[in-house]
Amino acid sequence: MSDTAPTAEDMIKYGMYIDGKEVPGASGKTMESDDPYKRKPWAIVPDGSNDDIDAAVAAARKAFDTGPWGSMTATERARLLRKLGDIIARDAEELAQCECRDNGKLYREMLGQWQYLPEWFYYFAGMGDKLQGDTIPSDRSNFFIYTRREPIGVVGAITPWNSPVLLLIFKLAPGLAAGCTFVVKPSEYTSVSTLELAKRLDEAGFPPGVFNVVTGQGSIGAHLVEHPDIDKIAFTGATETGKRIAASAAKNLTRVSLELGGKSPNIIFDDADIEVAVNGAIAGIFGATGQTCMAGSRLLVQKNIHDKVVDMLVEKTRSIQLGDPMAEATEMGPVANEPQFGKVMEYIDVAKAEGATCAYGGQKDPELGGIFIQPTIFTGVHNGMRIAQEEVFGPILAVIPFEDEEDAVAIANDTRFGLAAAVWTENVHRAHRVAHKLNAGTVWINAYRVVSFAAPFGGFKESGIGRENGVDSIKEFTETKSVFVELSGAARDPFRLG
Numbered sequence: 001m002s003d004t005a006p007t008a009e010d011m012i013k014y015g016m017y018i019d020g021k022e023v024p025g026a027s028g029k030t031m032e033s034d035d036p037y038k039r040k041p042w043a044i045v046p047d048g049s050n051d052d053i054d055a056a057v058a059a060a061r062k063a064f065d066t067g068p069w070g071s072m073t074a075t076e077r078a079r080l081l082r083k084l085g086d087i088i089a090r091d092a093e094e095l096a097q098c099e100c101r102d103n104g105k106l107y108r109e110m111l112g113q114w115q116y117l118p119e120w121f122y123y124f125a126g127m128g129d130k131l132q133g134d135t136i137p138s139d140r141s142n143f144f145i146y147t148r149r150e151p152i153g154v155v156g157a158i159t160p161w162n163s164p165v166l167l168l169i170f171k172l173a174p175g176l177a178a179g180c181t182f183v184v185k186p187s188e189y190t191s192v193s194t195l196e197l198a199k200r201l202d203e204a205g206f207p208p209g210v211f212n213v214v215t216g217q218g219s220i221g222a223h224l225v226e227h228p229d230i231d232k233i234a235f236t237g238a239t240e241t242g243k244r245i246a247a248s249a250a251k252n253l254t255r256v257s258l259e260l261g262g263k264s265p266n267i268i269f270d271d272a273d274i275e276v277a278v279n280g281a282i283a284g285i286f287g288a289t290g291q292t293c294m295a296g297s298r299l300l301v302q303k304n305i306h307d308k309v310v311d312m313l314v315e316k317t318r319s320i321q322l323g324d325p326m327a328e329a330t331e332m333g334p335v336a337n338e339p340q341f342g343k344v345m346e347y348i349d350v351a352k353a354e355g356a357t358c359a360y361g362g363q364k365d366p367e368l369g370g371i372f373i374q375p376t377i378f379t380g381v382h383n384g385m386r387i388a389q390e391e392v393f394g395p396i397l398a399v400i401p402f403e404d405e406e407d408a409v410a411i412a413n414d415t416r417f418g419l420a421a422a423v424w425t426e427n428v429h430r431a432h433r434v435a436h437k438l439n440a441g442t443v444w445i446n447a448y449r450v451v452s453f454a455a456p457f458g459g460f461k462e463s464g465i466g467r468e469n470g471v472d473s474i475k476e477f478t479e480t481k482s483v484f485v486e487l488s489g490a491a492r493d494p495f496r497l498g
């Protein structure tokens, strides 16, 4: 970690991306993007304004309504999507490095993620030209009725800082395949990878205006949501922000899909393979420094194995290597930004004040300092505590004991969230029985933190609205139109319905 302050010349400068061009933004204001490991800025990006949002929406509108994109067939769009997938695969290392510098996530995790991302473009490229309408059996012999699935229009995509491009691609791949155009507002903490992605769309040959990126604060995101020329908002971020977005999108009846927070239960039964389950508990909460929406932040452990599980957990946690996200041996990087560091440290104090026992960690890492937080395990937690009910979004695990299956399900579902859950058991009957009773959009059995472009992802309850990924997700980027064709050519009574 070097301590010399970077000059503007040391930093990489980016423009925002509107109508196929890299532009500085109307006000000319900029903001710095910090490297959370080195704790110094490494890139300068435009601090955009509402004027930039207006320009980007106008470009996306024009591309949708009158540009070459609008007249392309789905097969032609698919060719561009496949090409984009190939370019991302080619540049995965460079793109992964950008993301590590912006949010401090491990290079090996981000490289794996970027190498996997092309699959989204290949999968949805193969789907755009299979978006078929129906021919409807008509109740009148003189009518032929059919439906068309048409692209919804201009999509405003708003993304968080923890996996900026993965969460964008969940929206972008199906949306482009369906024929939509996009205005993206990435998190103010992690704009760079989305701007790098824009260059790759350009190289792949997407026409100007199809993909626009406006960087800046949350307030310009709010302007995007309220914009009358936006047809759909696809948002990933905090539940409270999602509620504000849903309320303001309602003013124009703009469609919304929301991928929000979680407080996911990871349930270990006494008939589980304990060693495997404890590894899963660690992956669930300390992977990505706990900064994932699907973090297994509540570990529910059957009472008769509680102490054994906690001992094993503490032992394994003790050996987790914190350090430089770029280093091969590192297992946990820093928290992604200063405000998040403050929030996580506050929750550690809350848990202690509520009477939870800190079985491991519980402080800023004494050796690395900066914004590194030790992987932290709290025991003696009951489900009513704030540490069990509120999303921390950091490496803090709350261990909660339970008696039996019924008790486990009751505790697991006693939350306002419903994003994900896991069940650890060797009993196949119990595994499925419990999976069916859990109120969560994704349930893993003897696994944690697995996603696929082919499997729907989204939340029950306050974890969101809608699903991303999977065959049906492309439909969220379409409107259905019914077309009635009169076959007889005879004049009809103008004053009768039907």
Ligand code: NAD
Binding pocket: 158, 159, 160, 161, 162, 163, 167, 185, 186, 187, 188, 216, 217, 218, 219, 220, 221, 222, 223, 225, 236, 237, 238, 239, 241, 242, 244, 245, 259, 260, 261, 262, 292, 293, 294, 391, 393, 419, 459, 463, 464
């Ligand atoms: P956030 O809600 O603070 O910000 C997300 C994005 O919304 C940012 O781009 C921000 O600038 C923008 N924004 C802020 N206020 C806005 C407003 N009023 N109108 C429009 N846009 C606004 O979230 P964050 O801190 O960046 O990310 C962490 C959160 O994201 C966590 O709660 C996490 O659970 C959630 N998340 C959910 C998923 C999922 O798929 N369910 C995935 C990852 C992260």
